[in-house]
Amino acid sequence: MGQLDIFNNEIPLNKITSKPKVLSKYQRWKMINNYRKSSDKSQICKTCEYHISGKYRTKFLHKCNLLGLSHSSATDIKVFNVCDLFIKEF
Numbered sequence: 001m002g003q004l005d006i007f008n009n010e011i012p013l014n015k016i017t018s019k020p021k022v023l024s025k026y027q028r029w030k031m032i033n034n035y036r037k038s039s040d041k042s043q044i045c046k047t048c049e050y051h052i053s054g055k056y057r058t059k060f061l062h063k064c065n066l067l068g069l070s071h072s073s074a075t076d077i078k079v080f081n082v083c084d085l086f087i088k089e090f
């Protein structure tokens with residue numbers, strides 16, 4: 001038993017998600033600023049003006065000053081990603 005899609009195919013009820021996905025403010029910021037894996041190795045978060053990093057307990061963390069800082073992994077960034085706000089660090 002399921003629900004029919006527009007092509008009359010049956011979709012099992014357990015595959016249908018009833019709730020729309022709610023993004024956190026950090027996820028929205030990343031989506032709006034096109035945060036993505038970089039194809040250009042000279043333009044990555046690691047070489048950006050806003051990149052900050054440091055050791056916290058046993059982990060080495062990378063954060064973005066524009067995205068903001070939280071005490072969770074929500075604001076972690078990947079060093080080989082980039083967004084549209086990239087500015088080359090001097």
Ligand code: SF4
Binds near residue numbers: 065066
């Ligand atoms: S490229 Fe974007 S996400 Fe990465 S450090 Fe710079 S401003 Fe932050």
